[in-house]
Amino acid sequence: DAGVTQSPTHLIKTRGQQVTLRCSPKSGHDTVSWYQQALGQGPQFIFQYYEEEERQRGNFPDRFSGHQFPNYSSELNVNALLLGDSALYLCASSFGEVIRETQYFGPGTRLLVL
Amino acid sequence: AQSVAQPEDQVNVAEGNPLTVKCTYSVSGNPYLFWYVQYPNRGLQFLLKYITGDNLVKGSYGFEAEFNKSQTSFHLKKPSALVSDSALYFCAVRDPDNYGQNFVFGPGTRLSVLP
Numbered sequence: 001d002a003g004v005t006q007s008p009t010h011l012i013k014t015r016g017q018q019v020t021l022r023c024s025p026k027s028g029h030d031t032v033s034w035y036q037q038a039l040g041q042g043p044q045f046i047f048q049y050y051e052e053e054e055r056q057r058g059n060f061p062d063r064f065s066g067h068q069f070p071n072y073s074s075e076l077n078v079n080a081l082l083l084g085d086s087a088l089y090l091c092a093s094s095f096g097e098v099i100r101e102t103q104y105f106g107p108g109t110r111l112l113v114l
Numbered sequence: 115a116q117s118v119a120q121p122e123d124q125v126n127v128a129e130g131n132p133l134t135v136k137c138t139y140s141v142s143g144n145p146y147l148f149w150y151v152q153y154p155n156r157g158l159q160f161l162l163k164y165i166t167g168d169n170l171v172k173g174s175y176g177f178e179a180e181f182n183k184s185q186t187s188f189h190l191k192k193p194s195a196l197v198s199d200s201a202l203y204f205c206a207v208r209d210p211d212n213y214g215q216n217f218v219f220g221p222g223t224r225l226s227v228l229p
């Protein structure tokens with residue numbers, strides 16, 4: 001049973017560029033959430049996708065956008081990259097919108113913006 | 115708004131001794147509480163959660179946590195620490211009365227178990 005997978009594992013971009021990160025949820029899960037974890041901090045919620053729609057959003061600018069596909073996989077897009085976007089980006093999956101459900105995390109994509 | 119505090123940046127404990135990693139929370143209603151562990155260059159691994167019922171929750175790898183509503187705490191414990199328990203531990207909360215809020219994580223506590 002495959003867990004949550006993310007690609008790529010590492011990425012280096014320059015300021016102003018755009019980046020796309022990918023996530024495949026754990027088998028049987030249909031909800032995907034994205035988090036940003038800056039160095040030395042806890043994860044910060046970006047947004048959550050369910051039934052191909054953004055259902056919840058944290059305090060992140062519109063430069064951060066996403067998509068969920070019919071197979072439940074998801075993408076996180078960040079436009080006009082800033083140095084402060086350098087972080088570990090974590091994807092988490094769960095089943096349904098039930099709030100008590102545990103979220104299972106992938107290994108993350110480490111993004112460095114130069 | 116919901117929030118989580120982990121008052122200790124670092125906890126050091128000798129192998130074989132009991133360990134405690136502290137977590138306090140603030141939500142408007144009854145909380146859903148979670149503990150995750152993060153090893154270097156890895157994502158977060160789920161340890162345990164409190165939703166309702168017995169205040170003592172048992173989880174993976176011998177960890178347990180006690181929910182204390184009056185003290186708004188959810189401390190993580192283990193009777194006998196292992197060197198392999200050394201990692202970064204995160205407490206997280208969800209407010210079931212505030213669906214618009216997703217997980218809120220604490221800043222993390224680094225646990226070092228010394229041989």
